[in-house]
Each structure stands twice: as structure tokens, then as C-alpha cells.
Amino acid sequence: MDQLPIIFFPGINGDARIFAEQLKAFSTLKVAQWLPPARSESMSAYAKRMARAVDPGGPCLVGGTSFGGIVALEASHHLQAQACLLFASSRDAHGLPTSLRMARQLGKLISADTIWKWTMRWQDASIASLPSARNKRQRLSPAQQHFRDWALSALLGWKPAPAACTIMQLHGSRDNVFAARRSKADSSIVGAGHVMTRTHSEEVNQFIIKALESCHSSETGITSIQQSRHHHE
Numbered sequence: 001m002d003q004l005p006i007i008f009f010p011g012i013n014g015d016a017r018i019f020a021e022q023l024k025a026f027s028t029l030k031v032a033q034w035l036p037p038a039r040s041e042s043m044s045a046y047a048k049r050m051a052r053a054v055d056p057g058g059p060c061l062v063g064g065t066s067f068g069g070i071v072a073l074e075a076s077h078h079l080q081a082q083a084c085l086l087f088a089s090s091r092d093a094h095g096l097p098t099s100l101r102m103a104r105q106l107g108k109l110i111s112a113d114t115i116w117k118w119t120m121r122w123q124d125a126s127i128a129s130l131p132s133a134r135n136k137r138q139r140l141s142p143a144q145q146h147f148r149d150w151a152l153s154a155l156l157g158w159k160p161a162p163a164a165c166t167i168m169q170l171h172g173s174r175d176n177v178f179a180a181r182r183s184k185a186d187s188s189i190v191g192a193g194h195v196m197t198r199t200h201s202e203e204v205n206q207f208i209i210k211a212l213e214s215c216h217s218s219e220t221g222i223t224s225i226q227q228s229r230h231h232h233e
Contacts, residue, residue: 003028004028004059004060004061004082004212004215004216005028005030005058005059005061006026006028006029006030006060006061006062006063006208006212007029007030007031007032007054007056007061007062007063007072007079008022008029008030008031008032008062008063008064008065008068008072008085009031009032009050009063009064009065009067009068009069009071009072009075010031010032010034010064010065010068011064011065011066011067011068012066012067012147012148012151012152013034013140013144013147013148014065014066014067014068015031015033016031018031018065018195018197018198019065019197020198021197021198021201021204021205022197022204022205022208025201025205025208026208030054032050032053032054032068034050034147035049035050035053036143036146036147037146037147037150037151037154038150039146039150041154042154042157043070043071043074043154043157043158044077044161046071046074046154047071047073047074047075047077047078048074048075048077048078050071050075051075051076051077051078051079052078054075054079055078055079058080059080059081059082059215060079060080060082061081061082061083061085061208061211061212061215062075062076062079062083062084062085063084063085063086063087063208064085064086064087064089065088065089065195065197066087066088066089066177066178067089067151067155068089069084069085069086069087069088069089069090070089070090070155070158072084072085072086072089073086073091073160073163073167074160074161076163076164076165077161077164081164081165082165082166082215082218083165083166083167083211083214083215084163084164084165084167084168085168085169085170085207085211086167086168086169086170086185087170087171087196087197088170088171088172088175088177088178088193088194088196088197089169089178090178090182090183090184091160091163091167091169091184092160092184093158093160094182094184095178095179095182095183095184096155096178097177097178097179098179100152100155100156103152103156104155104156166214168186168187168207168211169183169184169185169186169187170185170186170187170188170189170196170203170207171183171185171187171188171189171192172188172189172191172192172193172194172196172200173188173189173190173191173192174191174192175192175193175194175196176193176194177194178194187207189204
């Protein structure tokens with residue numbers, strides 16, 4: 001069951017550390033490293049490049065947390081994704097953070113710095129629960145700032161395409177970034193915030209296991225149907 005390649009995308013300027021506990025639990029999990037984006041590159045175009053960079057060459061399970069979930073949704077169109085897992089993320093514009101939804105209505109009138117400050121104000125409460133994040137956030141490097149500005153701009157113009165595979169969404173009831181009340185989550189973790197892959201890793205891992213089981217069952221069912229048709233032919 002744990003043989004299906006798993007590809008997860010972290011949040012804006014995030015890395016594999018957000019999935020530290022999942023990397024310990026799932027041997028086939030790989031966390032994508034962000035490629036440098038072109039300044040005017042669309043979300044869909046960027047996700048296509050990311051998909052090419054991480055493509056295992058066969059069926060896989062994709063997913064992501066926060067911004068990474070949105071990229072995973074777009075990348076699933078270019079992978080043999082059996083399902084897309086969203087952690088503290090959104091499957092459409094309705095579930096985006098308040099600052100981004102406001103900015104989408106106001107267009108370019110709000111700067112990336114302002115959007116980021118608004119979003120981080122709500123995120124601080126969730127991040128503070130991590131021992132490694134109790135110190136002040138480090139200043140962004142030029143490359144990180146470029147990525148952040150591009151990501152926020154890309155989100156302003158994001159137009160979700162119809163789902164390419166089954167979407168399975170897990171959300172925390174106390175997520176103040178991607179508000180829980182606006183999510184269309186299939187499952188919720190009571191008391192979890194925006195960084196639930198770290199703070200509630202056991203529940204997240206169980207969600208992944210169920211997704212793998214679902215993919216395995218679907219694949220087995222399809223194989224049985226194909227064998228039955230071949231037999232009758």
C-alpha cells in the first residue's frame with residue numbers, strides 16, 4: 001500500500017521541514033523544492049514546470065500544505081495523480097485568506113508587502129505553537145522575497161481548473177490563515193491550526209494512510225474490471 005509515490009508541496013518559501021513527521025512515516029514521500037518563477041508566470045504555467053520536475057513517471061499521490069496545496073491542484077493536471085491531498089489549503093478562491101480575497105477584488109491596488117503583512121498577522125498565532133518558530137522570523141533573502149511576491153501575484157490571478165483527480169481536503173478547526181469556516185474540507189482536526197502537519201502529525205498521517213488505501217482500492221477495482229472485460233472478449 002505504501003508503494004505509491006507521494007509528492008508534497010510546502011507553503012510559500014517553505015521546505016521539507018513542514019512535512020518532517022510525514023517523511024518519517026512514508027518511505028515513498030518526496031517534498032518538492034520550489035523552482036525560481038518567472039516574474040509574470042501564471043500559476044498554471046508554473047505548476048506545469050513543477051510537475052515536470054517531480055514527475056515519477058507513473059501513478060502517484062500529490063498534495064500540499066497552504067500555497068503548496070494550490071500548486072498541487074494545478075500540477076495534478078500534468079501528473080498521473082490518483083488523488084490530490086490538501087492540508088490547510090483551498091480548492092478554490094472562496095477559501096483563500098481574507099487578505100487575498102480582498103486583493104483579488106481590488107486588483108493591483110494593494111502591494112505584495114501589504115497582503116503579506118495581513119496574512120502573516122493571522123498566521124503568527126499558528127506558527128507560534130512550533131518550538132522552532134518562537135524566535136523572530138528571519139528576514140527574507142532576495143530570492144525568497146521574489147518567490148513570495150510572485151506567489152501572491154499568481155494567487156491574485158488564479159483561476160482553478162476543473163479537478164483532474166479526486167480531491168481530499170483536511171483542515172484544522174483553528175486555522176486562522178485559510179479560515180476553516182470557508183473551507184470545503186472532507187475532514188477536520190479539532191484544535192489544529194495552519195501548521196497541522198507538524199502539530200497534529202498523527203492525525204495527518206492517518207489521513208494520508210486512508211488516501212493511500214482509497215487509491216489502492218480504486219486501482220484494484222479498475223484492474224478487476226479490465227481483466228473481466230478481457231476474459232469476456
